Amino acid sequence: MTTKSSGFSLVELLVVIAIIGVLSAVGTLTYQGYIAGTKKKTAKNAMMQIALGQTEYYSNEGKYYYTDGCEPDTLVDDNDGIEEELFNKGDVITYEMGYKMCIAEVGTSYLVVAQNATNDIRITLDGNGSFTETDLSD
Numbered sequence: 001m002t003t004k005s006s007g008f009s010l011v012e013l014l015v016v017i018a019i020i021g022v023l024s025a026v027g028t029l030t031y032q033g034y035i036a037g038t039k040k041k042t043a044k045n046a047m048m049q050i051a052l053g054q055t056e057y058y059s060n061e062g063k064y065y066y067t068d069g070c071e072p073d074t075l076v077d078d079n080d081g082i083e084e085e086l087f088n089k090g091d092v093i094t095y096e097m098g099y100k101m102c103i104a105e106v107g108t109s110y111l112v113v114a115q116n117a118t119n120d121i122r123i124t125l126d127g128n129g130s131f132t133e134t135d136l137s138d
Contacts, residue, residue, distance in 0.1 A: 040121070043099040046092050047112045047125040050103065053086030054110060054127075064110045064127075070102030099123075 057065045065085045082101060083092055093101055099114040109127030116122075120137040 067102040070104040
């Protein structure tokens with residue numbers, strides 16, 4: 001006597017759903033890491049553009065541009081001031097980037113400071129072009 005199977009059993013369906021759940025969880029975490037890395041790279045590129053803008057500003061004005069209230073330990077968001085002074089109101093520092101930026105005075109040079117929206121990563125770029133990343137979540 002043979003029986004005909006007309007579909008999947010409940011156990012088979014549950015196994016397939018579990019596998020799909022695991023794959024989607026791994027995919028989501030990978031995607032979030034990819035997005036965070038992309039935003040960090042975009043912020044670094046904007047910081048390099050600020051450094052180039054500082055070079056031009058220095059050749060025109062004889063001094064570097066600094067934002068008010070920007071210290072390496074306390075960040076005051078002044079994206080509009082930076083874009084107005086260094087990029088002729090160009091849109092270099094975008095909201096989608098997810099980083100706030102300012103320029104601090106360090107001796108006779110400058111320090112570009114960027115901090116992400118969740119306040120757990122700070123990136124600095126000094127006047128010599130050296131990046132430093134600090135994890136603030138520790």
